[in-house]
Amino acid sequence: MPEPAPIPSAQDTRVDVVQILAHYAAPLFLFALVAVFALLEPRFLHPLNLLNVLRQVSISGLVAIGMTFVILTAGIDLSVGSLLALAGLVCAYVAKGGMADRFALEAATSAANPVWLAAAAAIAVGMAGGLVQGLAVTRLKVPPFVVTLGGLTAFRGLALLFSGGGPISGFETDFTWWGQGRIGIVPVPVIIFFAAAITAHLILRHTRFGKHVYAVGGNARAAALNGVPTLRITTGVYVISGFFCGLAAFLLAARLNSAEAVAGSGLELTVIAAVVIGGTSLFGGIGTIFGTVVGALLIGVLTNGLVLLNVSSFIQQVVIGVILVAAVALDQFAAGRRAAQ
């Protein structure tokens, strides 16, 4: 049977400027921001400065990728900063070969463990923390906000207990290379960030798991009625968020040549801001990794540019807050117009 030709409706042909603006608001704003900073401050466009921005963005950006999975299911993960601190300490502990050299400030020579083991330990701690929270959300039916608020406090407490208050510092150069090294001129964390973003995008867009993440966020009951394993999917996104916390913890420890219990304080707010500015709906079901990358870059560029222009860091916080609310307001306005058509 020949397929009936789709009848183009007026809606398809009319160009709605507001819709287009809302859809591309974050990338357009990022572009405008770069242009303005480039005009006001020539140093901004220097390749070394741009790479520096990217390197600063890459750690919180990795956590934001994990956060995107969680928010797509209409969840939230407030524990990321604390979990990052705990994973970073365990990572540093393992890297230094355990208790004996724990507080030695020089690189441990004989007792040091291989880098892969330290990285694996960080990621394992992150995923375990995510799993516990995912199970609390799905089995105990406690809202994600509450579970991860508990996680925010509990993981920070565990990190303080584990470290005894002091930092664990001084690693081998093959460890610090992961945070400080470059391939060509590109910092290693930047490469890892973009590789992770591409992988996460492919998972969300092209795998059954990714489709089910969107389905759970869109309508969890409908997804369950159609055979989507909603509890497994929901648990899974917290494990993924934990994975990225662990990975980011390893890279941060490597970059700073140190891990401490107060690392990542307030990180959850920066990360959620990046995800939301990138167009992901806090109600779930709508959003992309591309948006999150743009959101993370936007916050990074803004911070860097304002520093170069000698604007007070207090004002930076005000500006980021305003942009956050404006981004969501624009989305709401566009959604209202769609509904009115």
Place this chain on the structure above:
Amino acid sequence: MTAPILEFRNVSKRFGAIHALDNVDLALIPGETVGLMGDNGAGKSTMVRLIAGNFQPSDGQIVLNGDPIRFHDSLDARTRGIEVVYQDLALCDNLTAADNVFLGREIMRRIGPIRILDYRAMADRAARLFAELKSETRPSDVVRMMSGGQRQAVAIARTRLADARIVLMDEPTAAISVRQVAEVLDLIRRLKDQGVTVILISHRMPDVFTVADRLVVLRRGRKVADKPIADSSPEEATGLITGAILGA
């Protein structure tokens, strides 16, 4: 007379002291459309949920193609050829029509060791299903932007995926405009044309009398009427539902 595809034999369902369904007998002939009517609390939803596998009967048997069945859940029922179109349609608004049709039953293809979604195959199949249903719905349209009738088409296309023999429709016309009701009734006729047995649960007299072959009325958990539509009238049905006519 053809062998029934689905039978209720003295089926009762109790919730504590409440008799939601009381000794109901029913036999569905393949390809017929049965209008199941009754007031709120008459037992319609209980009946749907028994057939869909959400509940187990307290007494009696449900027989599918001659075999007594006990479903564990709705997926179990689905694999046995029974599909349900829920009152709220169970659609994910944020996904496309094709995504919704294939939700939980995605077509995958392999790239080396990795299995990825086969978007093209799903779009093609969904387009064919919509064409069969004579719906204008396009596979790539997002459900959020659709009319009530189009949304029904998506939910009904889903039931055609596994070539279900029995489709339960729970109040499909309850919340949509008059023009869209006509669209949905057309969709039900398409299902009928393809030999599907349809159970249409509805409050709306005109819908049942337009598409159903047989009228079954429940009142307070008991079956009070079971007769060809041609032998009944909307007035009689109303009387049976309210109890003004006592029926069988």
